[in-house]
Amino acid sequence: MSLRYALLALLTSRPMTGYDVSKQFSQSVAHVWHAPDSQIYPELNRMERDGLLESTVVPWGKKGTKKEYAVTEAGIAAFREWMDAPIEIRRQREPAYLKAAYLEWAEPGAARAELEQFRDHWTEHLTMLEATRATLVDRSHPTLARRLEHYDANQWDRIVRYKIFAYDGLIDQARAAVAWAERGLVLVDELEGSTVD
Amino acid sequence: MSLRYALLALLTSRPMTGYDVSKQFSQSVAHVWHAPDSQIYPELNRMERDGLLESTVVPWGKKGTKKEYAVTEAGIAAFREWMDAPIEIRRQREPAYLKAAYLEWAEPGAARAELEQFRDHWTEHLTMLEATRATLVDRSHPTLARRLEHYDANQWDRIVRYKIFAYDGLIDQARAAVAWAERGLVLVDELEGSTVD
DNA sequence: ACAAACTACCTATCTCTATAGTGAGTGGCA
DNA sequence: TGCCACTCACTATAGAGATAGGTAGTTTGT
Numbered sequence: 001m002s003l004r005y006a007l008l009a010l011l012t013s014r015p016m017t018g019y020d021v022s023k024q025f026s027q028s029v030a031h032v033w034h035a036p037d038s039q040i041y042p043e044l045n046r047m048e049r050d051g052l053l054e055s056t057v058v059p060w061g062k063k064g065t066k067k068e069y070a071v072t073e074a075g076i077a078a079f080r081e082w083m084d085a086p087i088e089i090r091r092q093r094e095p096a097y098l099k100a101a102y103l104e105w106a107e108p109g110a111a112r113a114e115l116e117q118f119r120d121h122w123t124e125h126l127t128m129l130e131a132t133r134a135t136l137v138d139r140s141h142p143t144l145a146r147r148l149e150h151y152d153a154n155q156w157d158r159i160v161r162y163k164i165f166a167y168d169g170l171i172d173q174a175r176a177a178v179a180w181a182e183r184g185l186v187l188v189d190e191l192e193g194s195t196v197d
Numbered sequence: 198m199s200l201r202y203a204l205l206a207l208l209t210s211r212p213m214t215g216y217d218v219s220k221q222f223s224q225s226v227a228h229v230w231h232a233p234d235s236q237i238y239p240e241l242n243r244m245e246r247d248g249l250l251e252s253t254v255v256p257w258g259k260k261g262t263k264k265e266y267a268v269t270e271a272g273i274a275a276f277r278e279w280m281d282a283p284i285e286i287r288r289q290r291e292p293a294y295l296k297a298a299y300l301e302w303a304e305p306g307a308a309r310a311e312l313e314q315f316r317d318h319w320t321e322h323l324t325m326l327e328a329t330r331a332t333l334v335d336r337s338h339p340t341l342a343r344r345l346e347h348y349d350a351n352q353w354d355r356i357v358r359y360k361i362f363a364y365d366g367l368i369d370q371a372r373a374a375v376a377w378a379e380r381g382l383v384l385v386d387e388l389e390g391s392t393v394d
Numbered sequence: 395a396c397a398a399a400c401t402a403c404c405t406a407t408c409t410c411t412a413t414a415g416t417g418a419g420t421g422g423c424a
Numbered sequence: 425t426g427c428c429a430c431t432c433a434c435t436a437t438a439g440a441g442a443t444a445g446g447t448a449g450t451t452t453g454t
Binding site for chain 2: 002005006009012029030031032033034079080083084085086087088089090091092093094095096097098099100101102103104105106107110113114117118121155158159161162163165166167168169170172173176177179180183184187191
């Protein structure tokens with residue numbers, strides 16, 4: 001159910017088409033809540049049906065049209081309500097840690113390969129998070145820039161710092177994951193013996 | 198699909214009834230992969246149908262019976278295959294971090310309450326993880342003890358250290374979450390002003 | 395003039411997960 | 425004798441999410 005609020009969060013910066021949303025998503029909210037467009041389009045429809053969004057049809061080229069969604073008053077209210085409600089605690093679902101606990105069943109080579117894959121994935125993710133964090137710090141992040149336009153300049157610092165705070169948390173998690181995988185590689189080498197050719 | 202492998206992992210320690218599984222789950226594998234019994238029972242059935250488990254009906258009291266599941270050769274093979282396959286990378290789905298990024302929309306009181314709730318949840322989780330880790334270190338963990346019986350004593354250290362390694366990763370994540378929430382509380386106080394009565 | 399890449403939006407289907415039950419047997423204790 | 429907590433096993437249903445498509449118009453480069 002958080003997808004709805006992730007979309008509201010994004011759309012509070014400016015009105016967007018479904019396509020914009022699905023593109024913007026990957027550069028901001030997706031770091032925190034991934035969704036494919038096959039989920040985004042139907043959800044936007046449902047949100048309009050529920051009165052959280054309203055759409056205007058905009059011409060596009062000669063014959064084409066596109067639908068731009070804007071958050072309604074009811075949408076703002078729903079978002080505020082969600083913000084003030086207790087957070088849903090996520091269930092633990094971590095296949096990587098599950099596997100790690102049973103690494104004695106893996107081939108030594110496979111164990112190493114998986115830890116490397118895990119480390120590389122998180123390293124890449126970390127790089128992206130740090131890059132995005134930097135665009136928040138210097139306020140060059142496009143969605144953030146559009147968002148700040150609605151606010152008085154004396155509010156900017158407050159808004160930006162919450163976003164940086166969120167990214168800091170994600171960066172911490174990513175760094176912890178990378179460090180853990182690296183310790184895992186050392187452990188595998190120690191326990192399985194180094195079989196490097 | 199990892200539920201299947203989480204169940205296999207647990208059942209490699211010893212044969213169990215569905216009820217045992219759903220109880221043991223919460224004390225071990227659930228730290229890494231939570232599942233309610235309404236998922237466990239049907240999955241055990243499907244795994245038997247697919248030949249990964251076989252069940253024997255055991256009498257229980259005067260009239261009652263229970264069904265004990267044991268991993269088959271095919272089950273072991275499937276588990277090994279999964280262990281050697283690349284890990285599925287989980288999508289980011291973190292409502293807490295999503296909210297954190299938009300904390301300017303929350304009431305200051307609500308923001309504080311949520312961060313406290315988040316911190317408390319992870320603190321509690323951390324305590325449980327550390328307690329379980331300790332039972333792995335001293336090998337008093339019941340499922341681990343049963344598991345080690347299948348192995349030669351010179352393998353014990355290897356097996357135990359992988360489990361400790363997995364818990365260390367979870368503990369790192371939990372600690373990072375707690376520390377982040379604490380920084381968040383300081384930030385909220387700074388930005389929203391201290392409105393403590 | 396045409397292809398390729400991009401914008402725009404949507405559907406179908408399947409699996410996974412969550413929630414909330416049902417119902418019967420057992421063992422202890424008051 | 426009756427009650428309660430626990431053991432055991434399962435079902436029904438709805439919603440969320442993943443995967444894999446489809447269709448139509450637009451822009452850009454050659």
